[in-house]
Amino acid sequence: MNALRKGVQLLGLPVLLIALWWVATVNSDNFFWPPLSEIAGTFRETWFTGRFTADVLPSVGRLLAGYGLALVLGVGLGVAIGSLPVLRAVLEPVLEFFRAIPPPVLVPVLMLFAGIGTTMKILVIVSGCVWPILLNTVEGVRAVDEVLRDTARCYRLGRRARLLRLVLPGASPQICAGARQGLSVGIILMVISEMFAAGNGLGFTVVQFQRTFAVPQMWTGIILLGLIGVLLSLIFRVAEARLLSWRNE
Amino acid sequence: MRRTPPPWALGGLGLAGLVLVLEATPRVGLVDRRYLPPFSAMVEALAGQAGTAEFWRSLLETLRGWALGLGIAMVAGVVLGLVIGGVPVARTATTSTIEFLRPIPSVALIPLAVLLFGTDLRSTLLIVVYATFWQVLVQVLYGVRDVDPVARETARSYRFRPLTQVRTVLWPTALPYVLTGFRLGAAVALILEITGELVIGSPGLGRQIAEAQNSGAVPAMYALVIVVGLIGVAVNAAARATERRALRWHPSIRREIPA
Amino acid sequence: MTLLDVRHLRKVYQGRGRDVEAVRDLTLAVGAGELVCVVGPSGAGKTTLLRCVAGLLEGTSGEVRLDGRPVVGPPPGMAVVFQEYGRSLFPWLTVRQNVELPLKEKGLGKEDRRRLVDEALAAVGLAGDADAHPWQLSGGMQQRVAIARAVAYEPSVMLMDEPFAAVDAQTRADLEDLVRSLWKRLGMTVLFVTHDIDESVYLAERVIVLSNSPTEVLEEVAVDLPATRDQLTTRSLPRFAELRAHVYKLIQQAKNGQRPVA
Structure with a gap:
C-alpha cells in the first residue's frame, strides 16, 4: 500500500504529463508539434543506428574529459589559493571577473587559439567549468573549522595528512556544490561548442535537424539531451551522497 | 610584526597584474597578437565601440532581454513555488517531475526556439526564462518548506483566509530564499541571454561578439567580452547588495541551498 | 623536576589601531x-x-619551555583536549580513525596502533563505539573520544x-x-x-x-x-x-x- 502510494507520487505526474502530450498531439498536423507517437517512433532509428557512436559518445567523451580536467585544476588551484591568504586577496577580483564572464563567449575566443577541433571544445568546457569549482574550493578551504585546524597542528599532522584528512574533506561539501554548478555549465558548453562549429556531436546534429526541418528527429535530439542531463545529474548525486556520507543529514 | 597590506590593495595589485600580463604577452611574442592583442589595443577598440550607436543599442538589448527574462522567471517561479509549496499534495506530486525537468539543459531548447521564433528576441527569451525559472522555483520551494509548522497551525486555527496566510506566514519565511533565487537567477539569466544572442543571433552584445569574430575584428571581440564580464560583475554585485539590504531586518539564519 | 616552564609570558594582540594586552607577565611551572x-x-x-x-x-615576549626546550x-x-568537542573531532572519520590518525603520523606500526587505540577507547568506556561517526555520539561521548585520542597519543x-x-x-x-x-x-x-x-x-x-x-x-x-x-x-x-x-x-x-x- 505504502509502496503503491510512493509509486503514484513518483510517477503519477510524469505519466500524466506524457499522456497529455501524447493525446494533445495525437492527430497533430502542426509542423512544429508532431505527434509524440511519431517522435517516439523515430527515436531508435535516429540515434541507435550509428549516431550513438558517431555523435553521442564523442560529445559525452569531450564533456567528461573537460569536466574531469576542470575538477583537477579547480580543486588543485582552489586548495593552493585558499591556503594562502595573501595570494587569495591578490587573485580575488581577477577570479570574480573571470567567473562573471558568461562561459559561452569563450567559444569564439578559444576558436582563435585552438580552431574548431576537439581540443577547442574540451578547452571551452574546461575554461567554463573551472570557475565555480575553483571559487567554491577556495571558500571551502577557507571555511575549514578553526578548532579542527588547531587539532591537526597539535597532533603534528604532516602536509599530506593535513591535505587528505583535513583540508579536502573539510572543503568537500563546498567543492561538491561547485562541482554541481560546473557540471550544468559543462553540459551547456558541450552543446554550444558543437552548435557553433563542429562536424559531429549532439549539438551539431540537433542543429542540423532543425536546419533541415527534420522536426521529429529534432525533438528526439532535445529529448536525448534532456535525458543525458538528467542521467548525469543522477550519477552526480549518487557520487556526492557517497562522498559526503559522513555528514549527519 | 609584519602587517599585510589591506585586501583592496592586494586585489588592485592582482588586477594590475592581469592587465600587465595581457599587455606584455602579445608584445614580447609569447602569444600571437592576431589571437590575443595587447590590452591597450582592446581598450582602443572599446573606445571605438563606445562611439557607435550600435554598441549602445546592443547593450540595451542585452540588458532588456536579461531583465525581461529574469522578471518573467521570478514571477512564475515565486507564484508557482508558493502554490506548489503551500499545498502538500501538489508538493509530493511534483517533486519527481521537478527533479527531472530541472537538469535538462536549457540550450537543448535552442533548436525548438529557432524553429518557432527564428532569430527573434523571443527565442532567447524562451531559454532565459526556462533556465532561470528552475533556479527561482527550487529556492522558493525550499523556503516554503522552511515555514514554522507552529506558525502555519496558528494561522490556520485563527482561520486566516488563504491569501492572508500567504501574506503573513508563507511570504516572510520564503523571502530570504526568494532573494537567493533572485541572485542565482540573475547570473544564470545573463549567461543564457548572452548564449542566445551568440548562438541564435538575436540582437544584443552576444551577437556583436559573434559578428566581431566572424569579421576578424579580434580586439573588438575582446573588448566586448570584457564589457560582458563587467556586466556580469555588476549583476552579481547588485544582486548581492539587494539581498543584503532586503534582509538586514530578517532574523532567520539562512543556509544557501546549492541549486 | 619541572617539565613545563612558563616564564614572564606576555601576549599583546594587535588590533586595528588598538593593541590589547591579554597576558601581562605570567610565570608558572x-x-x-x-x-x-x-x-x-x-x-x-x-x-x-x-x-x-x-x-x-606565539607570545609577544617571555618564553615557554617544555622539557627544557623552548x-x-x-x-x-603534547596532546590537547579542546572545549569544542564537536569541532575538534574529524566528522568524516570514525571514532577509531580519529584516535588512530595522530598515531599514524607518529609512524607507529599497525599492531601498535591497534593496541593503543583499543586500550584508549576501553579506558574511556567507548570500546563498543569504535566504528561510529562522531555525530552519532552524545556530547559527553564525543569528549571521551577526544580524551581517548589524547591518551592513545601517549603524551608527556x-x-x-x-x-x-x-x-x-x-x-x-x-x-x-x-x-x-x-x-x-x-x-x-x-x-x-x-x-x-x-x-x-x-x-x-x-x-x-x-x-x-x-x-x-x-x-x-x-x-x-x-x-x-x-x-x-x-x-x-x-x-x-x-x-x-x-x-x-x-x-x-x-x-x-x-x-x-x-
Whole structure:
C-alpha cells in the first residue's frame, strides 16, 4: 500500500504529463508539434543506428574529459589559493571577473587559439567549468573549522595528512556544490561548442535537424539531451551522497 | 610584526597584474597578437565601440532581454513555488517531475526556439526564462518548506483566509530564499541571454561578439567580452547588495541551498 | 623536576589601531607527573595562556619551555583536549580513525596502533563505539573520544582547555573522575584550564589562580586533599569546602581588579 502510494507520487505526474502530450498531439498536423507517437517512433532509428557512436559518445567523451580536467585544476588551484591568504586577496577580483564572464563567449575566443577541433571544445568546457569549482574550493578551504585546524597542528599532522584528512574533506561539501554548478555549465558548453562549429556531436546534429526541418528527429535530439542531463545529474548525486556520507543529514 | 597590506590593495595589485600580463604577452611574442592583442589595443577598440550607436543599442538589448527574462522567471517561479509549496499534495506530486525537468539543459531548447521564433528576441527569451525559472522555483520551494509548522497551525486555527496566510506566514519565511533565487537567477539569466544572442543571433552584445569574430575584428571581440564580464560583475554585485539590504531586518539564519 | 616552564609570558594582540594586552607577565611551572588546574575569572586570558603553551600562538615576549626546550610550534609529546568537542573531532572519520590518525603520523606500526587505540577507547568506556561517526555520539561521548585520542597519543603533557564546559552536569562529574583515574594510571602531566572553582579543587594537586586581564598569577593554592577522590566523599570534606572558599575569594578579588603584590 505504502509502496503503491510512493509509486503514484513518483510517477503519477510524469505519466500524466506524457499522456497529455501524447493525446494533445495525437492527430497533430502542426509542423512544429508532431505527434509524440511519431517522435517516439523515430527515436531508435535516429540515434541507435550509428549516431550513438558517431555523435553521442564523442560529445559525452569531450564533456567528461573537460569536466574531469576542470575538477583537477579547480580543486588543485582552489586548495593552493585558499591556503594562502595573501595570494587569495591578490587573485580575488581577477577570479570574480573571470567567473562573471558568461562561459559561452569563450567559444569564439578559444576558436582563435585552438580552431574548431576537439581540443577547442574540451578547452571551452574546461575554461567554463573551472570557475565555480575553483571559487567554491577556495571558500571551502577557507571555511575549514578553526578548532579542527588547531587539532591537526597539535597532533603534528604532516602536509599530506593535513591535505587528505583535513583540508579536502573539510572543503568537500563546498567543492561538491561547485562541482554541481560546473557540471550544468559543462553540459551547456558541450552543446554550444558543437552548435557553433563542429562536424559531429549532439549539438551539431540537433542543429542540423532543425536546419533541415527534420522536426521529429529534432525533438528526439532535445529529448536525448534532456535525458543525458538528467542521467548525469543522477550519477552526480549518487557520487556526492557517497562522498559526503559522513555528514549527519 | 609584519602587517599585510589591506585586501583592496592586494586585489588592485592582482588586477594590475592581469592587465600587465595581457599587455606584455602579445608584445614580447609569447602569444600571437592576431589571437590575443595587447590590452591597450582592446581598450582602443572599446573606445571605438563606445562611439557607435550600435554598441549602445546592443547593450540595451542585452540588458532588456536579461531583465525581461529574469522578471518573467521570478514571477512564475515565486507564484508557482508558493502554490506548489503551500499545498502538500501538489508538493509530493511534483517533486519527481521537478527533479527531472530541472537538469535538462536549457540550450537543448535552442533548436525548438529557432524553429518557432527564428532569430527573434523571443527565442532567447524562451531559454532565459526556462533556465532561470528552475533556479527561482527550487529556492522558493525550499523556503516554503522552511515555514514554522507552529506558525502555519496558528494561522490556520485563527482561520486566516488563504491569501492572508500567504501574506503573513508563507511570504516572510520564503523571502530570504526568494532573494537567493533572485541572485542565482540573475547570473544564470545573463549567461543564457548572452548564449542566445551568440548562438541564435538575436540582437544584443552576444551577437556583436559573434559578428566581431566572424569579421576578424579580434580586439573588438575582446573588448566586448570584457564589457560582458563587467556586466556580469555588476549583476552579481547588485544582486548581492539587494539581498543584503532586503534582509538586514530578517532574523532567520539562512543556509544557501546549492541549486 | 619541572617539565613545563612558563616564564614572564606576555601576549599583546594587535588590533586595528588598538593593541590589547591579554597576558601581562605570567610565570608558572608544572612538575612532571603533576595535575595542575588554572582558574581565573572569565576573560582572564586562560585560553591565550593555553594556546601559547600548546605552541599554537606565539607570545609577544617571555618564553615557554617544555622539557627544557623552548616551545615555538606544537611540540611532540603534547596532546590537547579542546572545549569544542564537536569541532575538534574529524566528522568524516570514525571514532577509531580519529584516535588512530595522530598515531599514524607518529609512524607507529599497525599492531601498535591497534593496541593503543583499543586500550584508549576501553579506558574511556567507548570500546563498543569504535566504528561510529562522531555525530552519532552524545556530547559527553564525543569528549571521551577526544580524551581517548589524547591518551592513545601517549603524551608527556596533556593540555585541557575547559573541556567540560559544554557538557551536562552528570556527564561532567563522570568525566572529571575519568581524568583523575587516567592521570593516576598513566602518570601523565596534566594542565587543566577551567573557570569552574569546584572542578579545579576537586581535580588538581595545585590550583593556579589568575588575575583578570591583563593576566598575571594571583596565587598558587596547594590542594592537600587525599589522593583518592570521589564525587561524594571528597566534595563533602571540610577541607574541600575551605579550599573552595579560598579559591572563590581569590576569584572575587581578581574580578575586582586586585593584582598580585609585586
